Amino acid sequence: MLFPRRGGKEAQRLLLSLLLLAAWKAGSGQVHYSVPEEAKHGTFVGRIAQDLGLQLEELVPRLFRVASKGSGDLLEVNVQNGILFVNSRIDREELCGRSLECSIHLEVIVERPLQVFHVEVEVKDINDNPPVFREREQRLFISENRLLDSRFPVEGAADADIGTNALLTYILSPSDYFSLDVQSDELSKSLSLELRKSLDREKTPELHLFLTATDGGKPEMKGTVKLLITVLDVNDNAPLFAQTVYKVHLLETTANGTLVTTLNASDADEGVNGEIVFFFGSDVPLNIKKYFKIDSSSGKIWLIGQLDYEEIKSYEIRVRAVDKGSPPLSSHCKVLVKVLDVNDNAPELAVMSLSLTVREDSPLSTVIASISVSDHDSGVNGQVTCTLSPHVPFKLVSTFKNYYSLVLDSALDRESVANYELVVTARDGGSPSLSATASVSVEVADVNDNAPAFAQPEYTVFVKENNPPGCHIFTVSARDADAQENALVSYSLVERRVGERALSSYVSVHAESGKVYALQPLDHEELELLQFQVSARDAGVPPLGSNVTLQVFVLDENDNAPALLPPGAGGGGDAVSQPVARSVGAGHVVAKVRAVDADSGYNAWLSYELQPEAGSARSPFRVGLYTGEISTTRALDEADAPRQRLLVLVKDHGEPALVSTATVLLSLVDSGQPPKTLSRISVGDMDPQAALVDVNVYLIIAICAVSSLLVLTLLLYTALRCSAPPTEGACGPGKPTLVCSSGMGSWACSQQRQQRVCSGEVPPKTDLMAFSPSLPPCPVPEVKVEEQSIGGDHSRKPRQPNPDWRYSASLRAGMHSSVHLEEAGILRAGPGGPDQQWPTVSSATPEPEAGEVSPPVGAGVNSNSWTFKYGPGNPKQSGPEPKKQTQVSFLLRRKGEASQPRQ
Structure with a gap:
């Protein structure tokens, strides 16, 4: 690209350049261009194809290309129009440094035929670099006693451009002390500062000047450096004290090492010329040096002795300050110390x-x-x-x-x-x-004014029966708030009678440790609760004491095997003969085994099993799992042996379980033989359906008489209850009340050995007590039997029987003696009282209308309630079908527990 020249001279130069270029091209075959540095991308340089005499349409076929010698891709040719342009940034200073001439040499190569052209592109300098000093700051150290017109050289700036763009001029910021002297030669310029005014470090310790360099380019560019001139000190000033007299007041109790005062002296000089050393004056007496000392570097005076107002009331101290200059200079001051009297003696x-x-x-x-x-x-x-x-x-x-x-x-x-x-x-x-x-x-x-105290007034202890003699069952501990012998506690039993024996024959207490020991094995069946007191006494004078109550509950263990009840079944396998008619059907009760267990809870819960005889055929009899009732499983025939020997195992639920055996001999007789009275192993338990086996007039008349008597009794009882005023024994209208089993009943639930039974209004007797789940315990138990015609109110139909009697967990925990169901129960009012036959249905019978036993939900330890519903007899048996169902409610109460009305 050719730059147009301004004015006539520029036009002449342009014309001359064109003529020279044409002549050069004609003579050497080269093309010369020029381009300024820092030109933008795409800047036009020249029509290189046209200037080389090449046709545009030939550039591509002849493989026109441009190669640069070490200049990279700074320039590029457009093969479409043959124009040479700037491809990337051109920095003349980077390309040629400070050389006056700077060119880019290109080789233009075309093929077919091969031709090589040389093109030179001159890079023109522009003012793109300012003057630069080597450092931002230049430091000069000048003594304050230097003479006027003294010169101090400074370093100049450098400019990366050439020609007028690098021609620099310097200017110094205004100053009263210095001026700038510039010396020029052919190669460079020398700069120096010339001192025009005397320096005084104490007035002006430092000077800050600025040196500015400006180049000759258009537009011009500048560079600046900061000149820091430090004035060096000369020892021309003596130390000076802030005050000539220092006054100090000290108490006579001032501690040794206390700072008395600090002398303040200054020297206008610096360095060693301004360093000050303090001394006591040569005329200071020795007693001052005995009580005071001075720090030579800081001027602090310290107290090193004990002042006494009565001995010396004041001190005068002369101090000298000397600097370290050459020669040293000094000055003096005076310190007056006055001692004050104080209250320095403590009581x-x-x-x-x-x-x-x-x-x-x-x-x-x-x-x-x-x-x-x-x-x-x-x-x-x-x-x-x-x-x-x-x-x-x-x-x-x-x-x-x-x-x-x-x-x-x-x-x-x-x-x-x-x-x-x-x-x-x-x-x-x-x-x-x-x-x-x-x-x-x-x-x-200490005085013995506190009695031993237990943590609580009563303790409950649980001990298993059959414990080894002398075993430790509990430890009582009482605390006495006193000290020493007044707090020394000893323990002893509060003696009393337990039945016919002394308490000390059961338990003992260690006098010192308070440990309670069982002296002999305890028997739950003999003694369920042992309640006694332990006394604690201290060793004071007089001694004080207190008592604590211990309730020892003897827990049951399975140490009693089931005992078979008479008549007819001993525990050793005694055999009893019982006639059975061959005409009886399936499900007929032919005998019953009754047993009791002296243990409690699960240990007294009995179950019955029929042990098959070795080598015998399948027996036509079975035994109720929990009732002990022996009944037929099918109708008897002629093939059955006339004499049947049954071995019944009675087992409790203890761990391990204990077993007793009973042998029952059954004689099968023909139906034509005279009827015999049904003899049972357990007295007082009779199944009403056994009377329905043989249909005869006598038996039907007996049943009707009994039913009529029962209905008449219920009607009379209901009338009396409705007409009589309410008493404490009535726990609620229309609810089932107390019904008691016979003295030989197999249900028992007790905590103490005394058992009580009630029936109606007669006095209680020693037997089992049962209660209804819908009534609280009453002082006067009553019997209520509800009969309902089957053809009457159909809304109250009897429920289907439960083929498996299952105990709830709470009932099992609360059972305290053996629990059995009897097929035939006898309600006895007491010794010599009337007996009433009550039908009972075995819970193990699978017949649909046999009956139902339902335990209450959540029965506790002190009571268990059951409801028995009795429906019609077994429909498979012959005889008249009963038309009524009976519901009986039982109440189980602990032995020895009195019947009290609920508040």
Whole structure:
């Protein structure tokens, strides 16, 4: 690209350049262009194809290309129009440095035929670099005593451009002390500062000047450097004190090592010329050096002795300050120290005894100790008063001048506070006052005024029966708040009678440890609860004591095998013969095994199993799992042996289970033989359906008579209840009330060995008690039997029987004696009273209308309630079908538990 020239001279130069270029091209075949540095991308340089005489349409076929020698891709040719343009940034200083000439050499190569052209592109300089100093700051150190017109060289700037763009001129910021001197030669310029005014470091320790360099380009560019001139010191100033006299007041009690004062001296010079050293004057007496010392570098004066106002009242100290210059300069000052009198003697305390003892029952105003005080000061400083630390049951009483007595002011309690640490304070009347303290320890002696105390008034202990003799069952512990022998507790039994024996034959207590031992094995069946008291006594005078109650519950273990009840079945396998008609159908009860267990709970819950005979065929009989009733499983035929021997196993639910056996001999007789009275192994249990086996007039008449008597009795009883006023025994209208089993009943639930049974309004007897789940325990149990015609109210239909009698978990936990169901129960009012036959249905029978036993939900330990619903007999048996169902409610109560009305 060719730059147009301004004015006539520029036009002439342009024309001359064109002529020279044409002549050069004609003679050498080269093309010359020029381009300024920093030109933008795409800047036009020249029409290289046209200037080389090449046709545009030939550039591509002839493989026109441009190669640069070490200049990269700074320039590029557009093969479409043959124009050479700037491809990337061109930096002349980077390309050629400070060389005056800077060109880019290109080789233009075309093929077919091969031609090589040389093109030179000159890079023109522009003013794109400012003058640059080597450092931002230049430091000069000049002594304050240098002479005028002295010169101090400074470093100039450099410009990366060439020609007029690098021609620099310098300017110095205005200053009263220095001017700029510039010396030029052919190669460079020399710069220096010339001193025009004398320097004084104390007035102007430092000067800040700015040197600016400007180049000759258009537009011009500048560079600046900061000149830091430090004026060096000369020792031309003596040290000076801030004040000529220092006055100090010291108390005579001022401690050794106290700072008296700090001397403040300064020197206008610097460095060693301004460093000051302090000394005591040569005329200072020795007693001053005995009490005071001076720090030579800091000028601090320290007290090194103990002042005494009565000995010396003031001190005068002369001090000299000298600098380290050459020669050294010095000055002097005076320090006046005045000693002040103070209250420097504290009171003194004297206690006759430092460890005192007083009984906790001592009367008020008891003198405990005597205290004396003194003070070496005089006047007000020697007047002393004594005080005692607050919140203590003591006080100080003044008996004479500076004498006091420590006396008891209020009642003491060693159990609350056993020791008092008293602080006696003596204070004089000085200003400020001084005080002294003394510690007095008062120990409170114990008096036996506290009885041993148990943590709780009663303890409950559970012990399994059959424990080994001498086993440890519990430990009682009582605490006595007193001390020493007054707190030494011993234990003993409170003797009493347990039945016919003394308490000490059952248990004993260790006098020191309080451990309670069982002296002999305990028997739950003999003694379920052993309640006694243990006494705790201390060793004081007089001794004090207290009692605690222990309730020892003897827990049952399975140590009693089931016992078979007479008549007819012994525990050793005694056999009893029983006739059975061959005409009876399936499900007929032919006999019953009854047993009781002296244990409680699961240990007394009995079950019955039929042991098959070895080598015998399948027996036509079975036994109820929980009732012991032996019934037929099918109709008997001629193939059955005339004599049947059954072995019944009676097993409890203990761990391990205990077993007893009973042998029953059954004789099968033909139906034509005379009927025999049904003899049972257990007396008083009779199944009403057994009477329906043989259909005969006598049996039907007997059943009708009994039914009529039962209905008449219920009607009379209902009428009497409706007409009689309400009593305490009525627990609620229309609810089932108490029904009691016979004295030989197999249901038992008790906590104590005494059993009670009630029936109607007769006195209680020793037997089982049963209760209804819908009524609370009543003082006067009653019997209520509800009969309902099957053809009447159909809304109250009997439920289907449960083929498996299942106990709830709470009922099992609460059962305390053996529980059985009987197929035939006898309600007895008591000795000599009327008997009433009551039908009972075995829970194990699978027939749909046999009956139902339902245990209550959540039965506890003290009671269990059951409801028995009795429906019609077995429809498979012959005989008239009953038309009524009976519901009986039973109440189980612990043995020995009295019937009390619920509040």
